[in-house]
Amino acid sequence: MASDQDLVVETVKDILSGFPPFVLTADRRWDRELWGVLAEAGLTGVGLPEEAGGSGGALADAVAIVRTLAAGAAAVPVAEQLLVAGPAVVAAGLHLPMPAEVMTFVVADDVVAHASDDGDGPGRFVLTGAAAGIPWAQQASHLAVLASGPAGPVLALVVAGNLDLADGANLAGEPRGSFSFDGEPATGALLTPAQAAGLRGRFALTRAVQLTAALEQVLAWTVQYAGERQQFGRPLGTFQAIQMELAEMAGEVTAVTALTDAAVQSLERGSADFVLAAAAAKVRAGAAVEVVARLAHQVHGAIGFTQEHTLHHLTRRLWSWRDEAGSELAWAPVLAAGLLADGPDGLWPALTRVL
Amino acid sequence: MSNSLALAPAPPSEAAEAVRVEVREFLAAELAAGSFSTHVDTWLSGVDPAFSRKLGERGWLGMTWPRRYGGHERSAMERYAVTEELLAAGAPVAAHWIADRQSGPNLLRYGTEEQRQSILPRIAAGECYFVIGMSEPDSGSDLASIRTRAVRNGSGDWVVDGAKVWTSNAHASHYAITLVRTAPSDPADRHAGMSQLLVDLSLPGITVNPIRILDGGHHFNEVVFDDVVVPGDMLLGVEGAGWHQVTAELAFERSGPERFLSTYPLVAEFARRLAASPDPAGLVTLGRLSARLLALRQLSLRIAAALDRGELPDVPAALVKDVGTTFEGDVIDEIRRVVDGTPSLDSPDPLGRAMAEAQLHAPGYTLRGGTNEILRGIVARGLGLR
Numbered sequence: 001m002a003s004d005q006d007l008v009v010e011t012v013k014d015i016l017s018g019f020p021p022f023v024l025t026a027d028r029r030w031d032r033e034l035w036g037v038l039a040e041a042g043l044t045g046v047g048l049p050e051e052a053g054g055s056g057g058a059l060a061d062a063v064a065i066v067r068t069l070a071a072g073a074a075a076v077p078v079a080e081q082l083l084v085a086g087p088a089v090v091a092a093g094l095h096l097p098m099p100a101e102v103m104t105f106v107v108a109d110d111v112v113a114h115a116s117d118d119g120d121g122p123g124r125f126v127l128t129g130a131a132a133g134i135p136w137a138q139q140a141s142h143l144a145v146l147a148s149g150p151a152g153p154v155l156a157l158v159v160a161g162n163l164d165l166a167d168g169a170n171l172a173g174e175p176r177g178s179f180s181f182d183g184e185p186a187t188g189a190l191l192t193p194a195q196a197a198g199l200r201g202r203f204a205l206t207r208a209v210q211l212t213a214a215l216e217q218v219l220a221w222t223v224q225y226a227g228e229r230q231q232f233g234r235p236l237g238t239f240q241a242i243q244m245e246l247a248e249m250a251g252e253v254t255a256v257t258a259l260t261d262a263a264v265q266s267l268e269r270g271s272a273d274f275v276l277a278a279a280a281a282k283v284r285a286g287a288a289v290e291v292v293a294r295l296a297h298q299v300h301g302a303i304g305f306t307q308e309h310t311l312h313h314l315t316r317r318l319w320s321w322r323d324e325a326g327s328e329l330a331w332a333p334v335l336a337a338g339l340l341a342d343g344p345d346g347l348w349p350a351l352t353r354v355l
Numbered sequence: 356m357s358n359s360l361a362l363a364p365a366p367p368s369e370a371a372e373a374v375r376v377e378v379r380e381f382l383a384a385e386l387a388a389g390s391f392s393t394h395v396d397t398w399l400s401g402v403d404p405a406f407s408r409k410l411g412e413r414g415w416l417g418m419t420w421p422r423r424y425g426g427h428e429r430s431a432m433e434r435y436a437v438t439e440e441l442l443a444a445g446a447p448v449a450a451h452w453i454a455d456r457q458s459g460p461n462l463l464r465y466g467t468e469e470q471r472q473s474i475l476p477r478i479a480a481g482e483c484y485f486v487i488g489m490s491e492p493d494s495g496s497d498l499a500s501i502r503t504r505a506v507r508n509g510s511g512d513w514v515v516d517g518a519k520v521w522t523s524n525a526h527a528s529h530y531a532i533t534l535v536r537t538a539p540s541d542p543a544d545r546h547a548g549m550s551q552l553l554v555d556l557s558l559p560g561i562t563v564n565p566i567r568i569l570d571g572g573h574h575f576n577e578v579v580f581d582d583v584v585v586p587g588d589m590l591l592g593v594e595g596a597g598w599h600q601v602t603a604e605l606a607f608e609r610s611g612p613e614r615f616l617s618t619y620p621l622v623a624e625f626a627r628r629l630a631a632s633p634d635p636a637g638l639v640t641l642g643r644l645s646a647r648l649l650a651l652r653q654l655s656l657r658i659a660a661a662l663d664r665g666e667l668p669d670v671p672a673a674l675v676k677d678v679g680t681t682f683e684g685d686v687i688d689e690i691r692r693v694v695d696g697t698p699s700l701d702s703p704d705p706l707g708r709a710m711a712e713a714q715l716h717a718p719g720y721t722l723r724g725g726t727n728e729i730l731r732g733i734v735a736r737g738l739g740l741r
Contacts, residue, residue, distance in 0.1 A: 223738050237740040246738055247731030250360055251678040254671075257361045258653035259646070265364070283646035332642025333635065339645055344630035347623055347645075348443045352375065355649050 005064035008057075012043065012068040021073035021313040024173030030139050031075040035102070044078060045099030048086045052096040059268050063209055070210035071217040073313035075174065077136035080104045083206040085144040088199050092155045092189035094123075101141035104160075106134040107200060107325075111181055113147040113154035113188055125149070125156050125188040127181040133324065137165045137177025145186070146199055153196035156188035170320035172313070201278035203325040205263055208278065211285035211321050212260040214314045215292050219253045221311060222246060222296045229301075236299065245295045252288040259284045262355045273354040279335040280355070286322035293318050360737055362671050365653075365660035368432040374415075375436040381413065382444045393445035395712035396617045399574050399719070401447030402527050404481070410441075410448075411481025416455045419662075420463060425476030431662035435655065439612040445620035449524055449574070454478045457607040458485035458532055461551075465592030465600055470553060474530070486522040487608070488533030488554065488578070489601065496729050498534070499545040499598065503580060505535040505552055511587035513537075513552060515580040521723070525563045525576040531556055532604075533580075534597050549597030553589040560584070570700060570715035603667060608724050610658045610672035615651040615679030617720055618686045621709040622648070625690050628706055636693045644682075644689055651679050670737035673730040680720040680727060687713050
């Protein structure tokens, strides 16, 4: 279907055609060249206001870019920058770093931000404590940290260039670093609990958007493979057993798409229930990974179990992203408690209100 | 890569939210007055003509149909809100369900002016009920193998012989839209030679034999036709086009929220239990189930919006029914993993009773209206595999 985002999607696809996915290793953890081209085109600042140094454009444009890059297994930290760190820094009134530089985001419950008394006035903090699973930590120039503080949650912006970050990676080889802050100075802003919850929701929705795009692409690859691969003298996809598996995958993927789209719209219209919508999208997308990744590999057979084939670029990301930004186990109780907030008879009114 | 089976998102509908509030108030008042009690799967088991007439009086049947046929010219999105509120409350909607959902729309598409004028206003009033005459004792998923025959006699009427099964509530209904062979089966074109007849169930020669389901309830029937003379003007649509018409009818049959809300009253009881005494495992389960339910609602809303655009989304409807009916059964399994209790139809505990009703109805969810295997075949065709 045609949408306002078709142009930006085509632009990103054109760029991506020159940057096929590759196996991420300790020697080559990301696609620096691709990031450079995207930044040059202004695509690493989309959805961020021009007056703050961003490229302008709507949330829907940023989501379309993130979806396209996720489906292409692009090894660049655009999702964190466009959908989480960038909007968080702008909303908190902090100075937005240049969009050509990488800014990442981490929820760091164990990092405490104390307002500092260095005379620079309000907005200065020092950070203490450890954070792990920081996406693209080694590549980032700036780190947006959702920390806790004596007066409430704090969004702190740390210059990452001179931090000694420990290397690490998720199941797909995407960099996920860790770091211990020991009195690290940062700019920052005190958040209300609702703002902090909204930020966690944004991060969860970001991974849900990436999961959705990857699930759709894995389905498409698997349908295509089943149509081409011949066994017993005919395409795999003509066997009923395979058709049942592909239809089950399609059911899961279509359900995830519908819910994620609705959660994005919930964010767009600033719904008071956005965090529950994001929680639902993350839980549903994560649950679909079980079925879709398993059946995709089953249909692909042994070749899909190798690094020679493309499939693993997305299935390994699916297995990683479902547990990042809060797994189903983390978000399902949040969703349930939110839906029960109005009492024992409140479930149905809440379900029909949230989305 | 976008998914070709995903319909466009449904635009928000203020009218739907407004009627939703009205229905909710109506249901609360009816529950308070004791006019009905909540049960699982009430669109099969909750036959209550008085309740159906109340819905008709409020304009909540035949909602999308033209006013000249007793309809209310409202959107599919509004109808969606009304039907899902009724299902979530476990209200007794079985009497009119088939007529309102698919027989009426079928008459609107294919019926003669006289058929429409004589029947549609009565459906919209909640007074005229229909059954589905498709399956036969030897024809389940293989619908094209039906053997019920209709032959024209000398006066232009149809003489019908054969039998239909699983005809829900035939003992409490007025008409069966009956799929019959009007020409001998042609091995080269199995879908040719079938037609739909509008059969008055009070005609001589029709016998309705009850078939009890697992909880002892009488909803199913075998309807036997023994030289039943059906007036010639009761042909629905075009002679020989029965298969095509049935396909369209099935899109309506498969696309609604009853394909994921049949066991919702069990979820609601589970939620009441959790609200009283929250436990971590229970909250995880409710969260997972709620996420699935929210996704299914979005899918179903997209279908309602597609109907409003004039589309007949048969492949997406098959997909939603597959995912939705799987959910209806999973609800039982997921809840009993975290709630220790004994299900019983006469349990004083509403959760135990809802669990019993849901479990004993469970085999039907993924069979009725096309088995999930048939549905997945349709989805596979939508994916370009067959």
